[in-house]
Amino acid sequence: MLYDALIGPFTEFEFMRRALAAVIALALAGAPIGVFLMLRRMSLVGDAMAHAILPGAAVGFLLSGLNLFAMTAGGLVAGFAVAILAGVVARSTGLKEDASLATFYLASLALGVTIVSIKGTNIDLLHVLFGNILAMDDQTLLVVAFNATVTLLVLAVIYRPLVIESVDPLFLRTVSRAGGPAHLAFLALVVINLVNGFQALGTLLAVGLMILPAGIARFWSRDLTAMICIAVTAAAVSGYAGLVLSFQTRVPSGPAIILVATVLYIVSVLFGRVGGIVRQLFPGRHLEA
Amino acid sequence: MAALHFHNVTLGYDRHPAVHHLSGEVAPGALVAVIGPNGAGKSTLLRGIVGILKPLDGTIHLGGLDARDIAYLPQSAEIDRSFPISVFDFVGTGLWRGTGLFGGIGKAARDKILRAIGAVGLSGFENRPIGTLSGGQMQRVLFARVLLQDASLIVLDEPFNAIDAKTITDLLALVRRWHGEGRTVLAALHDMEMVRNHFTETLVLARGPVAWGPTAEVLTPENLLVAMRMCEAFDDSAAACAADDISSRAA
């Protein structure tokens, strides 16, 4: 009975297996990116970028219908354009990056919705906005896995400068020129993972599988490595549980995954070891030294 | 060969000079104090030396040093103290020069890091997140990182801010050790007693050089008085500078 509910769907249906593989790939690559977004106080930047990829995806849709390849390519181009433009504007004018992004992404979102509604139906719009992880074909799954692999490799290369740049940018600037390239590479990874998540969760929720696990991790550890591991686990668990939930009920898969993550988040806020509410209310007796 | 050579350097912000027409050189292995009132341009000069501020005019020659040979302790570091990194890892970033992007941290490097942490009196704090340190403890962590950087030019901007007397003594001993090892040390300071007792050379700044030379000769009441009279504010309607006339500005 429990087996039927929790494992059955995946042994029985190929589309569920594909969805599970996709969601795990997304968790592996997206969650570490989310942790860095959060620690660099760029959570909302991630959200803004998610909107920014929409017009690109929409142009892909306009040219070739619901073809995920075309939409991915379009999203990547648009995301990079906005990320780099905003990064350059911020670096050359001293304007905070989030402020310059806000401008770009609002424009992009308006443009994107306009483009989709020129050709598509409301159903198409819904698909673009919320994705459909249950409709993954082999090709798409490969793209998702490929992007996740690239992300992990690049992250390994830029990990050290990225950490130093996050803690002490002035120091990195005096000892090396790696800061700028590392930052741009990181923005590129954000875009790649948003486009990746976009297949499964849609533009609006893609960023959820990056940010929510990061938020969860923060309540359980003060150590970066541990935070990344916790975030990946939380994302994978949310993905799996979300798929089961969506299979058993009529909740669409994308929102189901994010809802599970939200529940985990609330539990963490309440019971987390680091700064959780319950812990703060009942801290225990003070120590000797 | 001079470690550092200033050639008619003007440093500043938005075309306003904060350090006006400075020329001179710092010999390798010198121990130089940079003094002057608030707004004199001490930090500005040090920023120019480490390369994070481009001169408005003139040139600074580092005598063949590269950015990695310089260790810089800023007056107020832009450190994100909430970032989850331990004292050990943070101090370890001082090894950047040796490890680069990928180099692992081996046993020898671990020992070095532990010794640097010990040298600033923070043994036992290795695993503490940097966000949990007191202000003075954080300053000592920064000092430990400078120690680890093993640089031939060390630039300290008011390094003893917020540090207790006993630790200052320990850290001054470190500075003297660097001097003994032939490293060039420049430090912006406000404590005249310390300058007199520990620094061989002094540069008095007041938006431009007032005096520069052996401490005993430079640290005179007259020079300090000239420096004190400096006008701190930028003149918004100043015309483009034509000559090196600093004395009229200082008066």
Ligand SMILES: Nc1ncnc2c1ncn2[C@@H]1O[C@H](COP(=O)(O)OP(=O)(O)OP(=O)(O)O)[C@@H](O)[C@H]1O
């Ligand atoms: N980022 C900046 N933009 C514009 N003006 C600046 C900037 N930083 C410093 N200044 C100005 O340059 C002048 C020199 O400043 P600087 O920080 O070098 O002084 P300082 O000698 O280090 O003083 P203190 O003893 O207070 O540290 C001051 O008048 C200051 O207002």
Ligand SMILES: [Mg+2]
């Ligand atoms: Mg200063």
